[in-house]
Amino acid sequence: MEQPSSLGSGIKESSARSSASGRATVVLTAMVAALGGLLFGFDTSVISGAMLFLRTDFHLSDAQLEFAVGIALAGALMGSASAGYCTDRWGRRWMLLVTALGFGLFSVLSGLATGLVSFSIARFFVGACIGVASLAVPLYIAEMAPAKIRGALVSLNQLAITVGIGVAYFVDYAFAASESWRWMFASAVLPAIVLLIGMIFLPESPRWLARKGFRDRALENFRRLGRGEEAEAELAEVEGALQEEVEGFGILLQPGFRVAVLVGIGLAILQQITGINTIIYYVPTILRMSGYPSAKAAILGAAIVGVANVLITVVSMALVDRLGRRFLLLLSTAGMGLALAFMGAAFYQKAASSVVFYVVIAYIISFGIGLGPVMWLLISEIYPTKIRGKAMSLAALSVWGSNWVVAGTFLSLLNHAGPARTFWFYACLCVVAFVFCYVFVPETKGRTLEAIEHHWRHFGEKPGATS
Ligand code: BGC
Numbered sequence: 001m002e003q004p005s006s007l008g009s010g011i012k013e014s015s016a017r018s019s020a021s022g023r024a025t026v027v028l029t030a031m032v033a034a035l036g037g038l039l040f041g042f043d044t045s046v047i048s049g050a051m052l053f054l055r056t057d058f059h060l061s062d063a064q065l066e067f068a069v070g071i072a073l074a075g076a077l078m079g080s081a082s083a084g085y086c087t088d089r090w091g092r093r094w095m096l097l098v099t100a101l102g103f104g105l106f107s108v109l110s111g112l113a114t115g116l117v118s119f120s121i122a123r124f125f126v127g128a129c130i131g132v133a134s135l136a137v138p139l140y141i142a143e144m145a146p147a148k149i150r151g152a153l154v155s156l157n158q159l160a161i162t163v164g165i166g167v168a169y170f171v172d173y174a175f176a177a178s179e180s181w182r183w184m185f186a187s188a189v190l191p192a193i194v195l196l197i198g199m200i201f202l203p204e205s206p207r208w209l210a211r212k213g214f215r216d217r218a219l220e221n222f223r224r225l226g227r228g229e230e231a232e233a234e235l236a237e238v239e240g241a242l243q244e245e246v247e248g249f250g251i252l253l254q255p256g257f258r259v260a261v262l263v264g265i266g267l268a269i270l271q272q273i274t275g276i277n278t279i280i281y282y283v284p285t286i287l288r289m290s291g292y293p294s295a296k297a298a299i300l301g302a303a304i305v306g307v308a309n310v311l312i313t314v315v316s317m318a319l320v321d322r323l324g325r326r327f328l329l330l331l332s333t334a335g336m337g338l339a340l341a342f343m344g345a346a347f348y349q350k351a352a353s354s355v356v357f358y359v360v361i362a363y364i365i366s367f368g369i370g371l372g373p374v375m376w377l378l379i380s381e382i383y384p385t386k387i388r389g390k391a392m393s394l395a396a397l398s399v400w401g402s403n404w405v406v407a408g409t410f411l412s413l414l415n416h417a418g419p420a421r422t423f424w425f426y427a428c429l430c431v432v433a434f435v436f437c438y439v440f441v442p443e444t445k446g447r448t449l450e451a452i453e454h455h456w457r458h459f460g461e462k463p464g465a466t467s
Contacts, residue, residue: 022226029225030141030153032198034160035191036096036133039103041164042171042191043072043126046184048281049172049299053181058116070408071120075127076134076400083132084393091212092140092389093204095132100199102129104192111186126188134376135396139389142380143205144225147448151320154380158373159313164191165280166306173299207385207449210238234448238385241450244457245386252391256459257384263440264379264395270433271375272402274336275426276367278410279305279360289419290347290356301357308361312368324445325374329437332370337430339363340423348420371433375399381444384453 047069055065087095106125113119137157145153168184175184203225209218215235222231245251252261279286283305284298292298320328339362346355383391413422444452 020226022224022228024226026145026149026153026225029144029202030156032195032202033096033137033140034156035195035198036099036103036137037157037160038164038167038191039188039195040130040133040137041161041166042168042188043103043107043130043164044076045165045280046168046172046188047072047123048284048302049169049176050181050184052295053179054119057181058119060116064116066408068116068120068123070404072123072127072130073400073404073407075124075129076131077127077397077404079128079131079133080135080396080400081131081393083135083396084390086132086389087136087139087208088387088389091204091208092136092143093199093202095136096140097196097199099129099132099136100192100196102126103133104189104196107188107192108186111182111184131396131400134399135389135392138376138380139392140205142377142449143207143385143388144203144221146226147446147451149321150381151325151377151445152317154377155313155317155320155373158368158376159310159317162306162309162313162368162372166303166310169299169303169306173303176296176299206235207238210235211242211385215239237448237450241453242385245384245453249387249390251384251387254457256456259440259459260382260456261391261394263442264382264391265398266436266440267371267375267378268395268398269402270333270429270436271371272399272406273426274333274367274371274430274433275340275406275423276372277403277407278426279363281407282410283360286360286419287353287357289414290351291353305360305364309364309368309372312365313373316369316373319369320374320377321445324443325378326437326441326443328370329374329441330370330434332366332372332374333430333434333437335366335369336363336371337427337434339366340427340430344420344423344427347418347423378441378444381449381452382442382456384456385449 051065051069054060054068058064058068060068083095102125106122106129109122110119110126113122137160138154141154141157142150171184171187175181203221204217206218206221206225209215209221218238219231219235222234227234246254251257283302284295287298287301288295292301316328339359343356343359343363345351346359379392379395380388410422413425417425442452442455447455
């Protein structure tokens with residue numbers, strides 16, 4: 001039987017000390033894995049500042065530029081579609097290792113591109129890594145986190161995404177003066193290396209190990225992750241749930257799990273079609289449209305939006321395990337709807353550009369407090385262990401598919417319907433999101449993943465009979 005390595009002196013060690021060091025290991029593990037989220041955020045938004053220079057250097061037409069920008073999303077679609085199968089088969093840790101390698105390699109290759117073709121190939125694979133990371137990071141963190149702080153730990157992923165987006169704005173801003181777009185892309189190699197080295201040392205998800213029948217290693221990893229005397233009990237709970245699970249997608253056809261799939265896919269689509277990336281990708285354009293004096297001022301405005309996005313995610317992390325997922329989602333979708341309604345009105349009445357800026361900040365704050373982090377959290381919590389990876393793939397695919405549609409239609413919508421109607425349209429979709437969350441989303445705060453699974457298994461059997 002293998003020894004619980006980080007506990008070192010074994011069972012005699014004071015349980016207080018071991019659980020403190022275990023808690024530190026859990027937090028550190030989540031922080032390292034979240035670097036995958038940082039790369040997701042960085043690589044999706046670094047292009048916004050770089051595209052102006054790409055266009056000139058590679059002499060791109062509008063259509064070619066759109067292709068160069070959109071190709072990473074195509075990669076993300078492919079990555080998220082295949083990541084579920086791969087994480088279920090080869091493990092969460094291995095997939096994160098491979099993803100870190102891919103991020104490093106293809107970020108450098110994007111920076112070294114000599115023309116549209118080599119650039120697009122490199123960015124496609126960066127996109128594939130983004131797709132894998134978008135699912136593997138929350139999945140890995142959720143499976144190793146204790147129930148009480150799972151919300152905060154999984155939301156570290158969203159925090160890292162927002163930091164990545166913020167860093168990309170600053171990197172773009174810093175390199176804009178010298179027009180060094182190559183460095184904008186290549187700088188992602190640094191977090192990729194840290195993620196790679198970190199993942200070499202981090203433990204595999206104990207839930208995945210249990211599912212694969214590696215009982216001793218699962219127990220060892222639960223102990224490394226601070227479970228102490230509760231490790232056996234948690235493993236027994238995981239094994240109990242695994243015994244009830246049907247192999248394959250068949251499980252998703254059970255009535256309760258069908259609802260879980262609907263909730264996951266619905267939240268994923270709603271997170272995107274309520275317009276977040278029209279702001280994230282196009283905020284300099286929106287600010288310029290509202291009357292900002294120069295591109296530089298608009299990029300600086302975007303950087304401030306990025307900082308607000310980071311700060312509000314920290315607030316959300318502090319609240320999500322106390323106030324619960326549902327409350328934050330409802331608050332969030334209501335706030336986003338109101339902000340977008342005001343945004344439409346600001347453009348309609350040709351209000352001062354500062355008004356538009358404040359409304360953008362209000363929208364970001366509303367998104368960051370709930371729908372941003374909580375969507376990724378919920379889709380890592382609501383599926384049974386045996387198919388968690390594959391089921392998350394469906395939700396992640398829905399994120400990237402709808403992201404593609406929104407990013408690809410936003411500018412045409414602006415041109416045809418004008419900014420006021422466009423933002424009012426997204427405001428209406430926030431109303432749909434609010435109703436959806438109110439009706440369908442369950443509260444998962446403080447429950448183990450197995451207790452949540454039990455809830456779906458017995459969904460609709462008898463009111464109040466679920467755990
Ligand atoms: C979304 C991304 C978005 C980011 C902004 C994430 O939760 O999935 O599409 O760009 O939040 O913070």
